[in-house]
Structure formats: structure tokens, C-alpha cells
């Protein structure tokens with residue numbers, strides 16, 4: 001039976017996976033979600049260890065009846081082509097799920113590569129991929145789509161909202177990849193993207209789609225590493241791990257919730273935010289009040305109106321059910337600094353500012369079986385990390401290669417007309 005994707009807002013027709021991927025946002029402004037999440041039996045996965053095999057079995061029902069289904073094995077293998085280790089902490093029982101060994105040193109490489117591998121296999125006219133980034137998405141998307149034939153890529157980033165190395169990573173590709181520094185915040189970039197996606201001229205004229213975490217194709221491969229980590233942990237210890245997820249737009253945590261809903265051995269999920277407290281405030285007060293984002297040291301999480309909460313509300317129409325499965329807390333910049341500063345002595349590790357929020361949360365939370373989701377390599381945020389630890393951070397080879405390239409971008413106002421003129 002074909003797997004269909006429906007809009008969270010319910011007033012657009014359900015479509016197959018390829019169509020949901022190409023559209024990005026549903027015509028009614030909602031986000032695509034699978035019509036029904038497949039349920040699994042853990043036994044079906046008991047013979048699988050390699051992540052690409054878990055990916056194939058897990059994702060097969062999501063692409064049921066889709067033209068891309070026969071290519072799934074290849075797509076998954078390309079997207080997950082670097083190590084995703086789960087390592088114990090020197091202190092205490094927690095483990096760390098290291099998602100940052102891809103080309104741009106952050107977990108977004110996984111979703112972006114899966115999306116790029118899918119999109120280049122869908123027949124059709126020339127395409128434009130536009131993406132708004134609070135830092136790491138842009139680099140991951142640029143890297144994933146660079147030199148893919150027939151695909152033009154535009155990256156919108158807040159002019160003063162990204163680190164020097166992040167900016168370099170999203171402006172160093174060129175050729176089919178253009179970068180735009182928007183005078184405004186990430187939320188302005190995201191608004192601009194939504195305007196473009198809602199614009200018929202852009203959509204049909206330019207064949208526009210998006211690679212933001214609102215694209216359902218970004219979320220699917222993220223379910224895989226939660227499943228793999230949970231199965232591994234469960235096999236080893238017989239216990240069900242909880243995951244502490246540094247959260248911004250809440251895509252990564254949504255993937256964890258989907259893994260749990262499918263029946264993988266996943267316990268509680270902690271959405272840890274920086275000083276942008278929209279999600280923890282919601283769980284505490286029960287009222288949803290998005291607000292402008294504030295700048296923090298964990299800038300890829302500087303989101304005041306997290307889009308993917310629409311998928312979370314869809315999965316959990318009743319807040320009491322959500323409160324049973326999810327907790328949320330906010331970690332401010334002072335705590336982030338403190339956690340990074342003491343990383344070596346407490347854990348023998350150097351943390352990046354995003355992972356530091358999860359580490360700090362684990363120090364506050366009860367319970368033994370936490371997996372800390374490490375979303376970036378500290379070398380990506382050297383400007384924050386190095387002064388705090390008083391030493392240099394070794395740059396992984398893939399990142400070093402990018403940093404050696406020249407950077408180019410154009411500055412624009414946060415308006416669709418300005419983008420059209422510049423591109």
C-alpha cells in the first residue's frame with residue numbers, strides 16, 4: 001500500500017513521498033507527516049547491526065509505492081556514509097551519540113545528504129533548493145548538493161547570527177550554490193523562505209523546494225540513528241534509553257518521537273533548549289507562545305518559533321500525553337560556558353555549545369539511562385570553545401578542507417524582491 005503524507009493542517013491532499021519532498025511545505029502551509037507511522041516489532045531488527053541495514057528496513061514502509069523505493073538502499077547508504085558512534089562518558093552511566101563526523105561537522109549532514117540523494121533521483125525539470133539557516137543547515141545543504149547536476153541552491157543566513165566558521169562553511173562552495181546574508185534574524189530568513197514557497201512564480205517558475213528541517217525527507221534518516229542507538233543500548237543493557245536532544249527547530253527531537261511512536265525502545269525524550277524558552281514554557285504553562293529568537297552561544301538553536309512543533313502537536317493532540325513522554329528545559333549561556341569550561345576535568349571531553357546544553361541537562365535530570373545527543377563537533381565553534389578551555393581544538397579533516405576554500409556571499413534585505421534581484 002502506498003505510504004501517503006498528509007498536511008498537519010489537514011486542508012491539502014495527501015501525496016506520496018517524492019511529492020512531499022519536492023513541495024517541502026504543504027500548500028495549506030502545514031508540514032507533511034506520514035499518514036500513519038509504521039509500527040515495528042523489535043524482533044524484526046534483531047539480526048541487524050549495520051546502520052545502513054537498519055535504515056533500509058526501517059525506511060522501506062515510508063517509501064512504499066514511491067518511485068524512489070527501489071533506490072532506497074543506495075540513498076540510505078550514501079546519506080549515512082560516515083561513522084555515527086555511541087560512546088560512554090568517562091564519568092557516570094550516560095552515553096554520547098556522536099552525530100558530527102560528516103562533511104560539515106554537525107548532525108544536519110545526515111538529513112541534508114538523504115534529501116540530496118533523493119532529489120537528484122526524482123525525474124523532472126531543473127530545480128531550485130532554498131534553505132534558511134541559523135548556522136548549520138546551510139553548510140550541510142551546500143555540501144550535500146554541491147555539484148549535483150540540475151539543482152541550484154540558495155542559502156539564506158542571518159548576517160550577524162552565525163559563527164565565522166559556520167559562515168565560511170555555507171559560503172565556500174560556489175558553482176551551483178549561492179549564499180545570501182540577510183539583514184535580520186533566523187526567523188526573518190525562515191519567513192522569507194516561507195514567502196518564496198507560497199509564491200506560485202517561485203514554485204513553478206523556478207521549481208522551488210526547500211531543504212529546511214520542515215522537509216519530511218530530512219527527518220526520515222534521523223529516525224534511523226535513534227533506532228540504531230536505542231536497539232544497541234537495549235541489546236547491551238536490557239534497558240530503554242532516554243534521549244537528551246539539543247533542540248532549536250525541533251526537527252531532531254521530532255525524529256526521536258517518531259522512533260518512539262514506531263515502537264523502538266526509546267524512553268523519555270528531553271528537548272533541551274538554550275535561552276529560547278518557547279518549548280519549556282509551553283510544557284510548563286500549557287500555552288503556546290512563540291516569540292522572537294534571542295541570540296545565544298548555541299546559535300543553531302536560536303529559534304523562537306520552532307516550526308516542527310506543528311508535527312509534535314499533530315502526534316500529541318493532548319498535552320498530558322506529551323508531558324508523559326517529553327520533558328523540556330532551558331540552559332542559559334552562563335551554564336553553557338560553565339559546562340564547556342569543565343568538560344575536560346569532568347568528562348575528558350571538549351563540548352560544542354549545543355551539545356553542552358544536553359550535558360548540562362543530564363547533570364540536572366534524574367535517571368541513569370540517558371543518551372546525550374551530540375549535534376556538532378567543537379572545532380566548528382572554536383570562537384566560543386577555545387577561550388573557555390584555554391587550548392586549541394583539533395579540526396577534523398573534512399572541516400579543514402572546507403575552511404581552506406574561498407568564501408563568497410551577497411547581502412540582502414529580508415524581502416522576496418531583494419532575493420529575486422540578487423539571484
Ligand SMILES: *Cc1c(COP(=O)(O)O)cnc(C)c1O
Pocket residue numbers: 106107108135136137213246247248249250251252253300301354355375376
Ligand atoms: C540545528 C542544530 C540543532 C537544533 O536542531 P533542531 O532539529 O533544529 O531542533 C542543535 N545543534 C546543532 C549543532 C544544530 O546544528
